[in-house]
Amino acid sequence: MNDAAWLPPEAWRAIGGRRIRVTGRGLLVDTVVDELRRACARFGGEVVRGPGGKPCDLDLGLGGDDALGPEGYELTAADEHTVLRAAHPHGLLHGMFHLVRLGDASSTGTFRPAVPRRMLDHWDNVDVHPVMGQVERGYAGGSLFWHNGAPRRDLPRVTAYARLLTACGINAVTLNNVNVHATEARLLTDRLGEVAELAGVFRRYGIRTHLSVSFAAPVLHGLDTADPADERVRHWWESTTVDVYATIPDFGGYLVKADSEGQPGPFTYGRSHADGANLLADALAPHGGVVHWRAFVYNHRQDWRDRGVDRARAAFDHFTPHDGAFRENVVLQVKHGPMDFQAREPAAPLIAAMPATRVGVEFQVTQEYTGQQRHVCYLAPMWSELLRGVHGPALAGFAAEFVAVANTGDDPFWTGHPLAQANLYAYGRLGWNPALEPAAVLDEWVTLTFPGAPARLRDALHAIMDDSWRTYERYTAPLGVGFMVRPGHHYGPDVDGYEYTRWGTYHHADRDGVGVDRTVATGTGCAGLYPPPWARIYESPDECPDELALFFHHLPYQHVLTGGGTVIQHIYDAHFAGAREAAEMRERWAEVAGLVPPEKYERVRELLDEQVRSAEEWRDQINTYFFRKSGVPDAKGRRIH
Amino acid sequence: MNDAAWLPPEAWRAIGGRRIRVTGRGLLVDTVVDELRRACARFGGEVVRGPGGKPCDLDLGLGGDDALGPEGYELTAADEHTVLRAAHPHGLLHGMFHLVRLGDASSTGTFRPAVPRRMLDHWDNVDVHPVMGQVERGYAGGSLFWHNGAPRRDLPRVTAYARLLTACGINAVTLNNVNVHATEARLLTDRLGEVAELAGVFRRYGIRTHLSVSFAAPVLHGLDTADPADERVRHWWESTTVDVYATIPDFGGYLVKADSEGQPGPFTYGRSHADGANLLADALAPHGGVVHWRAFVYNHRQDWRDRGVDRARAAFDHFTPHDGAFRENVVLQVKHGPMDFQAREPAAPLIAAMPATRVGVEFQVTQEYTGQQRHVCYLAPMWSELLRGVHGPALAGFAAEFVAVANTGDDPFWTGHPLAQANLYAYGRLGWNPALEPAAVLDEWVTLTFPGAPARLRDALHAIMDDSWRTYERYTAPLGVGFMVRPGHHYGPDVDGYEYTRWGTYHHADRDGVGVDRTVATGTGCAGLYPPPWARIYESPDECPDELALFFHHLPYQHVLTGGGTVIQHIYDAHFAGAREAAEMRERWAEVAGLVPPEKYERVRELLDEQVRSAEEWRDQINTYFFRKSGVPDAKGRRIH
16 A cells, blocks of 8 residues: 555544534535544544534534635634634635644634645556656656556545645646547547546545646547637537536546647647637636646747747747737646746746736646656745745746646655655645745644654754755756756756757857856847846846856856856856765765654665765766866866766 | 569569570579579570580589589680589579679679678567667668567568578578567577578578577576576577477577676676587587677676776677687677777777687678668778778688678668668678679669669769768768767767766767877777787877777867868868768759659658758757867858857
C-alpha cells in the first residue's frame, strides 16, 4: 500500500477522543462524518449527526455567513468547545481538514481560498509512450488511473489520493496529458465510463474532474474538419458535451493545448485562439463547465541564427491582442514564467497584461527542470516569490485561479522522492493562501507527515529543504539564463544542448560574455512588456536583479553584478557553493537515521547520493565550459577541469 | 517489388543471344544454369549442360587450377569464344557474375579474392526496439528477415538480395544485431528454423549464414552461469552447436559483442576475452565454424575530466597481450578506426599489432556517422585510402578477412537513399580486390544500375558521388577530430554533444585551441602504438597529415597546417566549401531529370534538399561555435552567425 504522506492515522489524534456533532446533509457532509467516525474509532470519541442533544466538544455545521463562499469556513473556539461553520458542505470539508492540519485552538478565524479553483493537471497517458513513458514528465512511476492500456480501478488508492488533495486545498483535477494521443482522445467519448468512475471518487472529496481534449477531436471521431466556424463542428462539441454531462453531472470542463509543439489547433483553419476556445466554451457553458486554454504557444521551429525572434515574447505577442475576446468560462492557462518552468525565470509578462481575461497561473509541481524528483528541491519559496512579487509583478494579484502539473504516480511514496510530497502539499496550501510563508507550510507538512517528529528531525528537514531550491539554482544554469539541460529528457547539464536548436532557448555564450539581450534598447524588447516599475528595472543591467541578469542581458564575463562580484566569478562561486550544499544535505540526512521509517530513510539516502553526484557534475561542466570560453581563472584557485 | 539495384534484367543482355555450355554438378552449378537460362529466355540464346556436343560461344566449367582456390576463376577469350574455368562451383558463380558486371572480352585473366571471407553483418532485430527501431543504426526501413516479431518469409525478396550480394562478391552474412536482446537470443535455439529457412536461400548463392549470439546465452536458456571455465557451459555450447549444424550443415558461426556497451562477456566471470572466444571456437571447430569476436571494447563510463584515459587506445591495450592466445577459428573483428566509424579516423592501431591472430577489418556500410543515407556519401574512397595506407598502415596487408555493417532494409530501394546502393556494391568489390579504384567501381555500378546510361548521366553521377565523402568531411567535424554529432541518434551537428559525457569522445576545444593530444610526448601515447614510420609521423604536428591533425594533436587556432592555412581558417574554409559542394550536387542532379526512373529521381531529389539543409546547418553551427570560442574572424569576411 502507499505511503500515508501527510494523512497518517496519527494526524487525526487531536480530533479523536471528543464528542463531535455534525449537522447538514449531502455527499460532502457524509464524507466529513465518515472521516470523523474513522478518527473516533481509532482514538475514541463519538460523532453525532443533526442538531440538538447535549453539548459537544466540536460542532461542525452549516449556517455560516454567505460571504464565506462555497468553500470558506469560520472557526471559533472557547472553553475547549470548538465551532466550525460554513455556508456550504464543501466549506465544512475544508474546515475539518484545517483542524487536522493545524488543530483547533491555534488558528481561529475566517478562512476562504484566494481563488475559486486550485487545479492539478495530470500528464497521464492511458498507454505507455515509448520515449516519454506513461506519465509525460512523470518521475513517480506509472499512472494512478490506468495500467496496460486499461483502467487500473484501484479505487481505494484513488480515494486515498483524493483525500490528500482535498486536505491541502486542491479542488479540481485533470486526469490526462495535455498532449492528447489517439487512445486518450477517446476518454471523451467511448471511454467516458472510465472517467466517470474516477470522477465518482474525487466527487466525494469535493474535487471536480476535467479532461484534456484534442482540438482535433471531431476529426478523430469521423468529421472531415475541426474548424470552429463549421456548424457540424459546433454541433459535435455540443452534443458530445451533452453526453459528458449526462454521465458526469459535475464535470469540470476541458483543458486544451492547441497549436503548440505539434498539437493541432485553430490555426489549421485560419481561426484565432479566441475562436477556438470559445467554440468549446459555448458547448460547456450551459452545463457550468469551463475551458482551460493553454497559452504555451510559440514557434518551436525557430532558427537559432535569428536573434530577433524571442520565445519569451511569444505568448504575450500572440494573446494580448485577444484580451476581452474570450468567453467568461474560458481560463487562459499561463505558465508562471515566459519560457518553460526553469528553476529561475521572471514572471510571464502575459499574466499581467490580460485585464479582461480570466488568467490561470500554471506551476509545475513535477520537477521536470528542477531535479526530476531525484533532487531535493522544495519549490514553495520559488512560487512564493512569484506570487508575492519579489523580483517582478506579484502574480497573486493577477491570478483568477491556480493550476499545477502533478508530481504523483503509482510510486509507493506517491512522488518518487519522499520529500517531493512537500511540493504537492505546498502547492495546495499556497493556492488557497498565497501569503503563507514557505517555511511555515513546510513545518505543517513535517508535523503531519512525521507524527511526533523530534526537534532534531524537524530541524534537519528544514535545513535540507528550506533553501534547497536556491541550492539547486546555484549548481545549475546561472543568473536566470536557464536551459542548460540535456535535450529530450532534461536531466543533467548540457550547456550547448539547446544552443543551436529550433526550440528558442539560448544563452549566446561566447569568449567575451553570456546571456540574452532582451532589452528594448538593443535586444528583443521583452523587458519592455512588463508593467512599471519592472520594465525600467529589467531594462537596466545595473538595476536588474542578479537572479535575472542573464535572462535580460548579454553581459561581459567581467561585468560587476549588483551583488558585487563579476559574472564569471559568480558562476564559479555559485557552483562550488551549490555542490557543497548538496553534500551537506546528505550529511544532515545521515544524522536522522532511526528517526524516519527505514524504507523512507533509505529511499532518500539513495537519492541524495545521486543528487550529490549530479550537483558535482553540474558544477564541473558549467565551470569548465565557462573557463574554456572565458579563459578567466577562478579567483580562489579551486580546481576547474 | 524492390528496385533491381545493380542487377536489372538489362544487365544480362550481353550474356544472352549466345550458345552457352555449363559443365559440373551441384547446387551452385544449378544456380549458375538457372541464372543463365533466365537471361537466354529474355535475350535469346540457349544453355546446354554437360560436356560434348557442338562448340559454344561461352563455356563455363570446372577443371581450373587448384590454385584458383574455392572461389577463384580463370577467364579466357578468343574469336568470340569465351571460356570460364574454376576449381570449384563457387568460382563458377563468381565468374558468371564477373561476365555480367564487366562483359567477357574486357578483362580476361585469373581472379581470386584477396581474403577468403567478405561478410555482411545485419544489425536486425526480430522485434522493434522503441528507440532504435527494428534495425539498429538502420536507415532503410525495417528488416528484410523479420516483421512484427515473426519471420517475414518474403523469400523471393531474400533471393533477390542474395543475388545482389554474391554479384558484388559477398560470401557470408550475419542475420541479427550484435546487441542481442532476449527475443533474438532464441534464434540460436527455439527459433533456429527461421534461420535455417534464410540460410537455405543464401546457400543457393554461395553465402554462408552466421548468427550474433549473446555471451550470456547459457544463462538465458536456464543455466546459472555463462563462465567459460564451467563444464556445464562448455557442454551447453557444444550441444547447442551440434543442434545448429544438424539443422544448418554449412552454418558459418557466431558473432559476439562481449563486455562492450553493456553487453555481457567473460569479464563477468574474471576470464579473458581469449577464454571467452575460445569457448565458442571449440564448440564450432568440429563443424568448420568460426567465431567473430568483436574488439569494440572500451570503458563507456569514462570520466570526461580524466584526460589520461583514451578510448582510441582501449582495444589495443586490451587485446594485444592476448595475441596468439586465440584459436585458429577465431576472427578478431576490429573496426577500421580506433573510435567508431567516424568520417575520418586513422587506422585502428590494433589491426597492425596482432600478427598471431586472424584479424577481420570491419567497415560500416550503413551511414551512421556519414549522413544516415539522407546524404550522398560514397564511402569507397575512404575505405580505399585505409586499405592502401594513404595516411597510415595499409589495412589490406593485415586483414585476414573483411566485415561490414549492412545498409539494407525493407525500403523499396534497399538502402533508403538510392545512391547508397553504391556503398554496398563497392564494399563487396573492394573486399574481393582492395586495389580497385573507387571511381572505377562506381563506374561499374553506374553501368549496371542505369543500363544504357548516357554520358550526361554518368558524368553527373561521378560529379555527385566521386568526392562526396570528402564533401561530407568538409562540412562536418574538422581535421579528424570526430564526434560532433547529436548524441543518441548521431544525425546533425552538436559540437559539445559528447564533450562532457562518459563516452570517451572529446575534442577539448577552448578559447585557444582544439584537438586531442594523443602524442607520446605530452598526451595519451596513442600515436606511439603505430608501426613505423607512422608513430613518428603522427607524433609530430608538422608531419602529421592535416586530415588527422586534431585527432592526434591539440593545436592552437593559429597553428599553421601542412596545407598552409591556420586551423581556424581551415575550419571556416572547409565548411563554406562543403556546404557549397552539397548545393552543387543538388544542381547536378536537377540536370539529369528524365534520365533516371521518376521514383528514383524524386527520392534522390528530396534527399538532396535535406542534405543541403543539413550541410548548411553543419556549416553554421561549426563555424559559429569556433568563432564564438576563438574570436577570430573569417579572413574572407563571410557571414558567421
